[in-house]
Amino acid sequence: MKLFRRHLTPLATDTTSSLNLPPLRMGLLTKLNLLTIGLISLTAIATTGFHLWQQWRDDSTELRQRGATALTMLAELSEFGLYTNNRAYLDAILDSLSAEGDLAYAVVVDARREPVATRRIADSSEPRSRRRCLPRCSCRPSEPRPARI
Secondary structure, eight states: OHHHHHHHSOOTTOOOOGGGOOOOOOOHHHHHHHHHHHHHHHHHHHHHHHHHHHHHHHHHHHHHHHHHHHHHHHHHHHHHHHHHTOHHHHHHHHHTSOTTSSOOEEEEEOTTSOEEEEEEOOOTTSOGGGOOOOOOOOSSOOOOOTTOO
């Protein structure tokens, strides 16, 4: 036994040792308080995450519904202009679109899928030099699926 004790004693040059700290004892009340604080924090984080996810999902759904409504209205209004091949009428319809809405770009295409009238709806306060160029429309876009935007 004396042989093992010699290895466990500190060296003569060590004056202080960090291993001599008393053990940390936590009482039952402290442990319950930490558990309560942890559960409250976890509940707050989970509730906030669920609320943000639900808000994102609802905003996306609402944006799609407003886009479908605007698309339906533009299709009904531009039908007469396409039938009579009246470009001034189609330009007037596209000019009437509000810049504060959710639309950024509108294209009226004919039966051959060629653009008849196009309009970029941008904020007028943005200088023309800072506006990004929109990609060109392909000549033959694929047929849209029914009830999809």
